[in-house]
Amino acid sequence: MTVLESSNSTTNKVLGHPLNAWYVAAWDHEVTRKPMARRIADRPLALYRTEDGKAVALADACWHRLAPLSLGKTVGKDGIQCPYHGIVYNSAGRCASMPAQESINPSATVPSFPVVERYRFVWVWLGDPTKADPGLVPDMHQMDSPDWAGDGQTILAPCNYQLVLDNLMDLTHEEFVHASSIGQEELSESDFVVTHDDRTVTVTRWMHNIDAPPFWLKNMRDKFPGFEGKVDRWQIIRFEAPSTIRIDVGVAKAGTGAPEGDRSQSVNGYVMNTISPETAKSCHYFWAFMRNYRLDSQLITTQLRNGVHGVFGEDEAMLTAQQEAIDANPDYEFYSLNIDAGGMWVRRLIERMLQAEGRLTAAL
Amino acid sequence: MAATNNEVWQSAKVVAVSDVAAGIRRIELEPSAPKHAEPGSHVDVTVAINGQQEKRSYSVVESIDGGKTLVVSVFKAPVSRGGSVFMHTLQPGDILRITQPLQNFPLRVGAERYVLLAGGIGITAIMNMAAVLRNVKADYTIVYAGRNRAAMAYLQDLQDLHGARLQVHVDDEGSSLDVNALVGNLEPGVELYMCGPIRLMDAVRRGWTERELELPDLRYETFGNSGWHDPEEFLVRIPRLGVEAKVGQGRSMLEALEDAGVDMMFDCRKGECGLCEVRILDLNGAIDHRDVFYSQRQQHAAEKMCCCVSRAVSSATGSRANANSSGFPAVVTIDVS
Numbered sequence: 054m055t056v057l058e059s060s061n062s063t064t065n066k067v068l069g070h071p072l073n074a075w076y077v078a079a080w081d082h083e084v085t086r087k088p089m090a091r092r093i094a095d096r097p098l099a100l101y102r103t104e105d106g107k108a109v110a111l112a113d114a115c116w117h118r119l120a121p122l123s124l125g126k127t128v129g130k131d132g133i134q135c136p137y138h139g140i141v142y143n144s145a146g147r148c149a150s151m152p153a154q155e156s157i158n159p160s161a162t163v164p165s166f167p168v169v170e171r172y173r174f175v176w177v178w179l180g181d182p183t184k185a186d187p188g189l190v191p192d193m194h195q196m197d198s199p200d201w202a203g204d205g206q207t208i209l210a211p212c213n214y215q216l217v218l219d220n221l222m223d224l225t226h227e228e229f230v231h232a233s234s235i236g237q238e239e240l241s242e243s244d245f246v247v248t249h250d251d252r253t254v255t256v257t258r259w260m261h262n263i264d265a266p267p268f269w270l271k272n273m274r275d276k277f278p279g280f281e282g283k284v285d286r287w288q289i290i291r292f293e294a295p296s297t298i299r300i301d302v303g304v305a306k307a308g309t310g311a312p313e314g315d316r317s318q319s320v321n322g323y324v325m326n327t328i329s330p331e332t333a334k335s336c337h338y339f340w341a342f343m344r345n346y347r348l349d350s351q352l353i354t355t356q357l358r359n360g361v362h363g364v365f366g367e368d369e370a371m372l373t374a375q376q377e378a379i380d381a382n383p384d385y386e387f388y389s390l391n392i393d394a395g396g397m398w399v400r401r402l403i404e405r406m407l408q409a410e411g412r413l414t415a416a417l
Numbered sequence: 418m419a420a421t422n423n424e425v426w427q428s429a430k431v432v433a434v435s436d437v438a439a440g441i442r443r444i445e446l447e448p449s450a451p452k453h454a455e456p457g458s459h460v461d462v463t464v465a466i467n468g469q470q471e472k473r474s475y476s477v478v479e480s481i482d483g484g485k486t487l488v489v490s491v492f493k494a495p496v497s498r499g500g501s502v503f504m505h506t507l508q509p510g511d512i513l514r515i516t517q518p519l520q521n522f523p524l525r526v527g528a529e530r531y532v533l534l535a536g537g538i539g540i541t542a543i544m545n546m547a548a549v550l551r552n553v554k555a556d557y558t559i560v561y562a563g564r565n566r567a568a569m570a571y572l573q574d575l576q577d578l579h580g581a582r583l584q585v586h587v588d589d590e591g592s593s594l595d596v597n598a599l600v601g602n603l604e605p606g607v608e609l610y611m612c613g614p615i616r617l618m619d620a621v622r623r624g625w626t627e628r629e630l631e632l633p634d635l636r637y638e639t640f641g642n643s644g645w646h647d648p649e650e651f652l653v654r655i656p657r658l659g660v661e662a663k664v665g666q667g668r669s670m671l672e673a674l675e676d677a678g679v680d681m682m683f684d685c686r687k688g689e690c691g692l693c694e695v696r697i698l699d700l701n702g703a704i705d706h707r708d709v710f711y712s713q714r715q716q717h718a719a720e721k722m723c724c725c726v727s728r729a730v731s732s733a734t735g736s737r738a739n740a741n742s743s744g745f746p747a748v749v750t751i752d753v754s
Contacts, residue, residue: 145525147633155712158689159637160521167527182526183553411483 064387064400066379067333068215069413070094071406072180074295075190076329077339078168079175080207084108088133090123092331094179098166099123103131109144110177112164116140116148122163172196174327174339180410191297195323195343202348204358205325205341208369212376214296214328214336215400220368221298221326222256222395224288230367234268234360239286247394254402256290256395262307268360269304272320275353276346283307290395294402300324321345324361334376340365424461425450425517431507432486438570440493441538442505443478445486448515454480454487456546457522457610457638462489463514466499466667473500474640474687476542476612477518478571484518490570492538496648498667522638524549528608531557534599534621536613540570542638543612547579562586562594562617600624610636614643615707623713637709641687641726644705651702651729651747655679658753670724674753681724682754688726695724695751702747703733724751 078084078093079100088101090113097113099122111133113121120137128134131144141149146165148157167178167185172193178185195201210217220226228236237260245258265273265284273280284304292298305311305319325341342361347353389397407413433445454460454477464473475489491504507513524546531550535543540561550557559579563569566587575583586594600621603609609625611618618637625635653670654661662677664670671693674681683693688708697704697720706716708723715721729747 143631143633145528145633147525147636149631149633154691154710155715156710157632159639159709160685160689162523164523165525183549185526 064389065215066387067213068400068403069333069407070214070330071295071403071410072412073178073184073410074180074406075169075176075178075185076296077174077327077337078110078177078329080339081108081170081173081175084175086127088123088125088127090121091337093177093337094330095332096166096179097121097123098177099125099133100175101127101133103127103144105130107131107144108168108170108175109133110166110168110175111142111144111146112166114163116161116163173341191293191327193297193299193325193327195299196325196341200348201323201343201345202350202354203322203341203343204354205339206358206362208338208340208365209331209335210328210338210369210372211335212372213334214330215403216372216375217326217328217336217338217368218292218296218298218399219393219396220372221300222254222290222292222399223392224258224290224300225392226371230371231364234364235266237263237266239263241392245392245395247398249398249402252294252402254292254395254398256288258288259312260286261312265304268364269320272322272344272357273304275350276320277306277318280306285309285311287311292395292399292402294399295406296329297327299326322357334380338365422519422521424519425452426514427517429487429513429515431509431511431513433509434507437490438572439568441490441568441570442493443488443490443570444504444507445488446513446515447486448484448517450517451484452517453484454518454545455520456524456549457542458518458520458545459522459542459638460487460489460518461516462500462504464500464503466503471500473504474519475504476545476638478541478544479548480518480545487515487518490538490541494642496666498642498669522610522612522636524610525608526553526555528606529556530604530607531555532599532603532607532609533557533559534609534611534613534617535559535561536594536611536617537563537568538570539612539614539617540575541612543610544571544575546610547575547582551579551582557582559583560586560594560599562613563588565589596620597624600628600630603628603630605630606634608634608636612638615639616643616645618709619645619713622709639687639689639709641689641707644707644726644728646705646728646730646734648705648728649730649746651731651749653724653729654748654750655753656698656750664728669726670728674724679753683725686725688723691723693723693725694721695753696721697749697751699750700729700748701745702729702731702749704728704749705730722749722751 084100088099099111099113113123115135125134125136132141134141139152143149146163148161169176169187171190173196225241228240239260243260248255262283285307286304289301303319303321309318311319323343327339329337342357427450429446429448432447435443437443459474459476461472461474478490479488491501493501493505533543547559586592648666651664662673664673684690691710704719705728707726729749731747
């Protein structure tokens, strides 16, 4: 690991991850009384719920001989028992009993990481616990708002998490990667606007008076049966540090005022993405597609989830191949295009977070 | 925490020394490879005692600017094993070998309420915790007990920073700490962190157990360097090996046996793990149990002892003046694994 002297290194091929941040460790339904293992930000975690239903994240290594606690079982009100020698820890990671002795070694603890459950996800904070402010959980309120409906999945992507952020911040790739569903040539022909502040980056793109691609034509007809004609299409990509991206997407009947704010003649969705680094070269990519029309249709929920699953499968294949090519060409650098403006601001905000943690490093 | 306790040794420059109470010196260090010291952490320091290199542990009182300056405070023990005497000779400009901060006493952020209990020099392990709890706006009380104000380090600093959250108990002013009242009034769910003499910690642990409070909510750290009695010179014998060794005031029984060539098993060397356990075959005197490995029942039985910290003393009261009529040192006859 080499400490970089410059902060203008926004084309790192492998970007480190801030630790003073909330990352999604799991969907809420994944964490149960039966412990599970998951590696987040290079830290193996044992996740489980207490009898009261509180989610717990402990380091997945017993204090004694580092056996994985995730292979153990929950005991008592909030404890977990190591499967090897039976040492029991409470949800704070403190040893509650040791085998074959009448006392407890006061040093016997495993790290217990702050956890917040919000927006259908279990979020974990792996950095300085005194900075773990629940107010810093990125906004994903469409996930559990009564005004929105939808569902999603997880992709274990074999690439550095930054490659996924790059992918989502520049959607011109849709024209080439997703030609059969959401891609169209107007994507790379239309202009876009980038703005940023300390924690967010926004990329806005409007395409006026175009044909709706197949995915959007289907959605329009779900809301406006028999719809025909041109549409105005938008993509408003909003990044919130360190790795959450919501994309406000939709199409409206052309010329009905959607760019000016009247979305009554449109279908609107939110592509919810939050990416948790697993290792330097893999990440858990949690996504969902939420919509604000026909909320009661489970059929549409399932169709959209399956549709986006298909689209993201194309991204996964590209990201996998990209990481392989990066690894196979260690002496070649990244160069940037104008379309990378959003992604480059994301990289700069993340590098500032790393710098603030004294961890602006490149794994060389 | 096991995961973060790799010993990384580095050099550190002494940049300031000052006396902060009778016999207590504050030492500011600039490590060559700075790392932030979390509350509850300590550094191991290489000290020179009679020309020999030995290792001592000192709590980090303050970690300034991400650990670029670390502050320790050292009490010069009346019966020092030599470490504190060495530390008191340090002057600005001196170079030491120290570890990056190590953690055996982590503070959990997020408990509903905290009591931080410090006896005497034990305040060094508590200071950083109190500062952090204040920063995160936790509900906490500091209970600080000492013999007299002159011997209590950082009183004014604590008063200034923590105001009414600080409770001070001073023996010489008749306001000694009533441990039973303290523990008796705790609400279940309070986390108590303590560092101090073993008498204080044993009394709290006893009260805690009697009240059937959750054991994991009682947090403490011991460096195994205080007992119920002052250390005395004593003899240890291992008949099976034909060994007899004298354990000096400033040496541990484990060290004395190692010096005598006995192949000893051990790990923590501070009375926690129980690996250095020896079986007591015969005893002329009493055992001063200084470990936290045995239960009270086991300590009373006096069948075994942790030789890394526990000692033999010449009488149950531990004072040579009241020793058995012969006035000879205590003798403990043992067998080892």
